[in-house]
Amino acid sequence: MAEAESYAELAQLLKSLPPKHPLVTITLRSLSTATCSTTALTALAEHPGLMNQLIGMLNFTEDSANTVLNQDCLLQVLVNVSSADSWSDEVFAKLREAICLELAAFDQRPLLGNSALLDKMFAILSNLSRRQLDALEVFNRINAEKLRLFVTKFDAANRDPAKSEFQFLPSLFVNLSAVSEFRKVLMDDSRLVIQRLLPFMDTKFPLAVRGAVMRLVRNCTFDSEFHQWLLGPKVSLLSYLLLPLAGPEEFDEEDTDKLPVDLQFLPAEKTREPDADLRVVLLESLLQLCCTEFGRHFLRDHGGYLILREFHKWETNPAVRYACENAVDPLISDEPLDHMKDLKRVDVPDHLVQEFNQINKTLQEP
Numbered sequence: 001m002a003e004a005e006s007y008a009e010l011a012q013l014l015k016s017l018p019p020k021h022p023l024v025t026i027t028l029r030s031l032s033t034a035t036c037s038t039t040a041l042t043a044l045a046e047h048p049g050l051m052n053q054l055i056g057m058l059n060f061t062e063d064s065a066n067t068v069l070n071q072d073c074l075l076q077v078l079v080n081v082s083s084a085d086s087w088s089d090e091v092f093a094k095l096r097e098a099i100c101l102e103l104a105a106f107d108q109r110p111l112l113g114n115s116a117l118l119d120k121m122f123a124i125l126s127n128l129s130r131r132q133l134d135a136l137e138v139f140n141r142i143n144a145e146k147l148r149l150f151v152t153k154f155d156a157a158n159r160d161p162a163k164s165e166f167q168f169l170p171s172l173f174v175n176l177s178a179v180s181e182f183r184k185v186l187m188d189d190s191r192l193v194i195q196r197l198l199p200f201m202d203t204k205f206p207l208a209v210r211g212a213v214m215r216l217v218r219n220c221t222f223d224s225e226f227h228q229w230l231l232g233p234k235v236s237l238l239s240y241l242l243l244p245l246a247g248p249e250e251f252d253e254e255d256t257d258k259l260p261v262d263l264q265f266l267p268a269e270k271t272r273e274p275d276a277d278l279r280v281v282l283l284e285s286l287l288q289l290c291c292t293e294f295g296r297h298f299l300r301d302h303g304g305y306l307i308l309r310e311f312h313k314w315e316t317n318p319a320v321r322y323a324c325e326n327a328v329d330p331l332i333s334d335e336p337l338d339h340m341k342d343l344k345r346v347d348v349p350d351h352l353v354q355e356f357n358q359i360n361k362t363l364q365e366p
Helices: 006-016 022-034 038-044 048-056 065-082 089-104 115-127 132-141 144-158 169-176 180-186 194-201 207-221 224-231 237-245 253-258 276-289 293-301 304-314 318-332 350-363
Strands: none
Touching: 006 022, 006 048, 022 065, 038 065, 048 065, 048 089, 065 089, 065 115, 089 115, 089 132, 115 169, 132 169, 132 180, 144 169, 144 180, 144 194, 169 180, 169 194, 169 207, 180 207, 194 207, 194 237, 207 224, 207 237, 207 276, 224 237, 224 276, 224 293, 237 276, 237 304, 276 293, 276 304, 276 318, 293 304, 293 318, 304 318
16 A cells, blocks of 8 residues: 555546445545555655545545544544655645635535544644645635634533543634734634634643644734723633642732732642743743833733742743743833834844844753
């Protein structure tokens, strides 16, 4: 099966057989196993005819046991293919378009009620949307209403950490969050979208899921025009960012009253986010919020500095400590002059940028 010369014959075989023929199932199952090998994927890349045949076999309109099995094996092949670098942009573009078309017609695809099949489609698109232009193409092909629907389905299916469905959807959303139009969908004031994802930043959820949601949130904080809304009562983002960084430390009554309710009187067994990279992501999000005057005042007034102060005492990783110091600096510094209130709009000379980058690199070294 893995030999290059056999792929042309397979393409012809699949083309000649009806979809429910037993040989189709056997062939797809064998391909789903074979394409776990880099060697097999490289050989398959030399036969675009077979890939075109496989893409053309996507069919989610008929819900039967045989069709489910075939489509499951077929999607696994395409997941494996989409994770490899040996394919042309033309093949990836055709696969991306085919998956997007199926998801855009989700309501007319009964078979996509199968969560395992749907999640494999999310996995394929996640692999094929890492570049911003590709992410923009995916966003344009799947309308905003469908994307909101997928957020709702993910939320409903995963509230219990013991269950897990659509685990690749958050990683797809991270890629899409590089597109400003998608961030506006997430932060639509008239809808509950990003609010459905924030609870998955909790450490009780799998690393891949909470990590993806944290990175998505970080991307959203780059849009400073949404800071007031994100920090306000409709979203309460600060609680979700600080809680994974908070430990069991106790504060006096005056300081406790400053903290968001979710961070008051934490239990003695409270632990912090165990993954160092994700702690940096959270701190980078806080730093982005500190770039606006509103964000800085809000963090000061709601105990942001208190949590970060205790976190800095606990943290031992040099890179994470440095990220924490970056987030704290705007909170303990004097407010900048009126024309520099928005730190993102401050022009820094190129030679100073180079010096700062070198200093940053040195400070992050162990």
